[in-house]
Amino acid sequence: MKLSPSTLSFALLAALAAPAAHAEIAIDSIADSEVSFEGLIQADGYWYNNDLSSLDGKTGDGTTNDFGMRRAELVLKGKGPGNVEWVLGYDAKASKFLDVNAKYKWRGNANNFIQFGQFKQPNSLEELSSTKNNDFVSKAMITNTFALSRRLGVGVGYGDNNWGVNASIFGDELTRNLAEGSGYGARGFWAPINDKGNILHFGLSYVSYDAKIADTNARLIDTARFRARPDADFATRLIDTGKLTNTTSISTVGGEAMWVKGPFKLQTEYMKTEAKRSAGFDNFTGSGGYISGVWNITGETWGYKAGVPTTPLPNEPASGMWQVGLRYDTLDLNDGLIQAGKMNTVTAGINWYWRSNFKFMLNYVKVNSTKLGISDDPNVIEGRVQFYF
Helix, strand or coil: CCCCHHHHHHHHHHHHCCCCEEEEEEEEECCCCEEEEEEEEEEEEEEEEEEECCCCCCCCCEECCCCCCCEEEEEEEECCCCEEEEEEEEECCEEEEEEEEEEEEEECCCCCCCEEEECCCCCCHHHHHCCCHHHCCCCCHHHHHCCCEEEEEEEEEEEECCCCCEEEEECCCCCCCCCCCCCEEEEEEEEEECCEEEEEEEEEEEEEEECCCCCCCCCEEEECEECCCCCCCCCCCCCCCEEECCCCEEEEEEEEEEECCCCCCEEEEEEEEEEECCCCCCEEEEEEEEEEEEEECCCCCCEEEEEEEEECCCCCCCHHHHEEEEEEEHHHHHEEEEEEEEEEEEEEEEEEEEECCCCEEEEEEEEEEECCCCCCCEEEEEEEEEEEC
């Protein structure tokens, strides 16, 4: 399924014409379900000051760049009948399905539900948070490398406003030839402090699933691979395990914490992944984490729902909401005979949420990576323009 440029143009025109475009666009009530439409368009630019490798994958050392569409997400949502909600999402840029599921809630709380279909699995605070409100242009390396995103399955949740436990069983990703392997996962979270502008959150998660990669003949084989870009979504990967054959299963444990105090947010995560291999092959273990701080210069604070932060609209739409942020990010893919590399990055960023629909991001990333004793230390300037409706 691919959407033509004319289809995307029509969607954009419809969004711009909507009087309250910051929220989803209401369509109609169909079979007692209030149907709405929303979208997320992101365009990125990257300017690389290469060191050893060429991050654009085309030219040699020196200054190079990449430009392109990052996401073009179109989503239909429905509320009702009763406590039923459903969603059908598709990313026209990546040609893949997003959330495609139905959910039933009870007790009037977002933490009590059962859902069927494709949805984000219960792991990683950053992965579960809304993409349109990412603090930095690229998610952290552990999120992109170890966190499990959308899979087809069944999930349940139980909890209250300050705590919750989610669990799921899942199979492959809905779009063919993408993520493969069945498994299960669980996440628990607790917010001992949960007041407006004053939040303290802790979480633990665990996922385990079969290691499956399609070979050149589209046959699924017991193989895993872990690799990472230097916190730049279009860049080539600087550290890479290669294909770990005879891998039977992958398991990841994660810990997370977040503190919000007025316009300040401090957030951190750690993940450790183990790839179990057949007899005669050593298991592989990789780990990493990040810590980040964000300050809303214009004074806004965050909310909290279902174990993740929610980003507010600007207090003054005409001038918008301004943020500055700093993140330290690290990933280690060295383990025994597998010397895939280690990478650390420091990212400084500034975000501008203008009115209800637009976001502009500018990041500077300082990279330090080492593989087999050879250092590769590029710098990256990143920009993103976002339109949301």
